[in-house]
Every structure is written in structure tokens, then in C-alpha cells.
Amino acid sequence: MSGKSNTVNTVLGPVPAEELGAVAVHEALLSVVPGAEYAFDITIDRAEIFETLAAKLTDFRAHGGGTVVDSTGMFHGRDVRLYEALSRTTGVHIVASTGQGPEELLGGYFRTPQTDPPTPWPAEKFADLFTKEITEGMVVPRVERRAAAGLVATTATREGMTATDESLFRGAARTALATGVPVSLRYGADALHDLDVVLDEKLPADRVVVGGLDREDAVAAGAPLEVARRGAYAALDHVGVEHDDHVTDAERAALVAGLVRAGFGGRVLLSSNATGVAKGHPANDLPYSYVLTAFVPLLKAQGLGDEDVRRILVANPRDLLSVR
Template sequence: MTEKSNPNRDTVNTVLGPVPAGDLGVVAVHEGLLSVVPGAEYAFDITIDRAVIFETLERKLTEFREAGGGTVVDTTGMFHGRDVRLYEALSRSTGVHIVASTGMGPESNLGGYFLTPQTNPPTPWPAEKFADLFGREVAEGMVVPRVERRGAAGMVVTATTPEGRTPTDESLLRGAARAAATTGVPVSIRPGADALADLAIVLEEGVAADRVAVAGAGDDALKIAEQGAFVVLTDVEEVDRLVEAGHAGRVLFATGGVAVSIGEEAPAASYAGLVAGLPADVTDQILIANPAALLAVKGA
């Protein structure tokens, strides 16, 4: 094993700083800790109590640690509830490593600032602008609005419009891929109507397939694993299918839920349940080895 590929030397960006990939333990690799629909904080019928949010997340993370868990990766990205200071406090309180992400998407989740630069006619942001925005959150730290930058993002995430990729979605895919390729962190995509085509765009930007995680791939999961990318699954039967096909090394397992969701209904995440959700013979591979390989910053 070369020094570069040694998981005990490779590091992962957590909210409290770099951690050796070999120290992550069991990883809940594609989760939503806190999801807040943009604008929900202004709704008359919604109350956001930060103390209650902290207590809820602290309980879920403590249960996860007591069940054998070690790390949670929050893939909500920018402007959808990500709270870096909250994650720092939770990590210190519970002893669970937290990896936060940069990125955004699909187009419907973006504000007008990103969709209508001053051009005639208005056009989506080009990929290089998204790449710079996301890359800086890895290289310089994640932005706490109007305050400062905090710890480095450990993953770049984006998503495509479910009904089909828009020009803005393509800019997001290419920008996320370029940021990942430049900084060495992995990229995660939630594809739309054509998962294979969305993956192809990311790979066109020079990202190696084993640096990509694809969530919600549906019937294309096997084909994506055959291309060498990681597939995020939430169903044990689907895990069994890919393992039997010889792709245990490309499977990631997630709860498919959100720990605290504000402004929309979402399945509740139980991170502790994730630990016992897989057959024992593949647990180490899928919950420990595969996430560590994906999350390790290349070139760190």
C-alpha cells in the first residue's frame, strides 16, 4: 500500500478540522442533519427553536455513537439549513465526527442571485463561477453568513431537477465537479431523470469515478457501480443486489432521512438504526472502508 492510499494517513475535512480517514469509524455517509427550506424562517406558522434543534440532534448523534457510529456526513450543502457553528458544538458534545458539505441545487432551490447575472439576455451562472464558489468553501472554509469562514467543507454536493436537467443544473454539475477535482474532496450528485447522463457530465470534468457518489440512482444503480462510481443506497435489498453482482466496494449505505426538517415533510433519520441495518459480513466494507476511501482528501 502506498503512502497516498493509506487510510491512516489520508485525512478527511470535518467541522473541527482534519481527521485521519482511518479514524472515522462507522460512517452515515449521505445524511441531512438539519434541512431548512429557504424562506421557512419567515413563515408565520413556523418556529425555529435552536435549543430544541440542538437537543434533538445531540440525542440522535449520541445514540449513533453508542450504537457504534463514528461519523455523519451532512449533504445539505449551502443555504438549506447548514449551520457550521451548530455542527461544531454537536461534534464536541457527542464525540461524533461531522463532515459538512458545500454546493447547491437543483435550480429550483437557487435564489435569483445565482440565476440572473447582469447579462442580456439573462443566463445561468457559468460553471466556473460555481466552481470558484464551492472551491473556496473547501480551501478557505465554509461561510457563516455575514460573519466569517469556519472549517473546510469535506464534500461538494449538487442535484439535478427531477423532471430533467436544466442549463443551470448542468452548470452546477460541472462547477461541483471542477471544485472537487481542484480541491481533492469528493463530489456527490442526486441525479434527475437520467442518472447516467448526469454522471457522464461530472466525469467529463476530469473527476475520477471513485471520487463520485450518486444518490437516488434508482434502476441505474448497477450501471453506475459498473462505471466505478459509488452508489448511495437506502434499501438493504438493493445493497444485497449490488453485493451479489460483485460491487460491494462501490456501495454506500444511508438512512434516506433527515434528522431535523423545517418547512417540508421528510422521513426521519435514525443514525443508530443504520449501524444494525446491514448483514454483518458487509458492514465493515460498506459502512467503514468505502466511506473512508471516498472522503479522504486526495493530495492532502
């Protein structure tokens, strides 16, 4: 990257990219299935949630972590004030996200046809919604806007991208073009197809990270290498998850080593998709420090050196998250 002063949008404001340290690029802090906050059998005690998350972030920092990216988007429990307090208390930088998806988890308003005859929300409406969360700050419902979102996160329907999903992806790409933040996408059935939808909006590939590429179907199709070849970031972001159609950590480590040997070490990202606190769904209860403590030794055993590890955990996410 150039020598200019690059910054990253965190919940406490812009931070020089060089200060991020090791980054967990695809995690969840408070993850709430939309609607669960209203359920009689769900308890949301913000003081208890704060204590749980503060302990997990402190552990992350104690093991060398610097920044956690909450990539849950707008309506899955994102609590900007809570994240501000957590960042101040623990010293861990927190990057929050705008964005939505997949279609089945959108609120009714965002699934309401906007035209006659009915069509899904157009990409431009999603782009306007997401862009304002970066240029004017993330919405704290019905009260105010706070800090700028640091990325746009969106997900396609697992069985394959729907028309609404496509509007979400195109809206995310247009937001990235307008604001300089990156797009984080979780593919549905076909990683390369879903990446192409974003690139069709003329967004440079190095502003896109494709997550979920440690799913068995993606690995079998050679998607991690092909995503990297196209210039996007390939995220193996379920490190520590060895079920639900994902490869094992040993296979992940070999995959990372292969990408590095093929010359694509600058396009690899790692994360655990850990859930700090989950409401309405099971948590992926791995510590945020799992990649640092349990997976890095596997990379070293594959022959990767300290510089390779630093590039993947520090330099790559720094370059991705820098606003430009």
C-alpha cells in the same frame, strides 16, 4: 488506497480517515427550506434544535456509528457553529458540505442571468463559490468562514437536468478537481446522464457518489450496477423509506447482495437520508442508526459477512471522503 496519511475535512478540522468509523454518508442535520427561517409560522430555537440533534447523534454513536455526513449544501439550514458544538458534545464526527441544487431551490441571486443575452450562471462561477468554501472555510453569513467543507453536494431537477443544474454539476466537478474532496450528486431523471456530465470534466469516477439509486426508476433501469461499473459509488441512500417511488428494504438488501456478488462491494454506500430537524418541510424522522440496527441484519440474511458490511459502512465512505 495507498498507505499515505489520508484526512477528511470535518467541522472540527481535518481528521485521519481511519478514525471515521461507520459512516452515514447522506443525511441531514438541520434542514430548512430556503426562506422558511423568515416565515412567521416557523420557530427556530437553536437550543431546542441542539438538544434534538445531540440526542439523535448520541443514539447513533451508541449503536456503533462514528461519522455523519450532512449533505444539504450551503443554503438549506447549514449551521457550522451548531455542528461544531454537536460534534464536541457527542463525539460523532460531522462532515458538512458545500454545493447547491436543484435549480428551483436556488436563491434569486444565483438564478440571475449574468450575461446579455441572458444565460445561466456559468460552471466556473459555481466552482469558485464552492472551492472557496473548502480552501478558505464554509461561510457563516456576513461574519466569517469556519472549517472546510468535506464534499460538494448537488442535485438535479427531478424532471431532468436544466442548464443551471448542468452548471452546478460542472462547477462541483471542477471544485473536486481543485480541492481533492468528492462530489455527491442526486440525479434528476437519468442517473447515467447526470454522472456523465461530471465525468466529462475529467473527474475520476471514484471521486463521485451517485445518490438516490434506490429509486424504483433507477433500479428498473439497472443504474446501480452501471454506476458501479463506471467506477463511481452507488448510494442506496433512502434505507428505511418504502414509499415515494423507492424500493423496499428487502429489495435494497437483495440489490446490495447482488452488487457484492458481482464484484462491486467496494462501490456500494448506504444511508437513510434521515432528517434530524426539519423546518418548512416534513422530516424523514428515522434515527441515524437505522442502517446499523435495522438494515445490517437484512444484509446478513442475504449472506453478507462482517467483512462485507465493514467494507460498505466503514472502508468505502473512508476512501470516498479522504481528501486527495
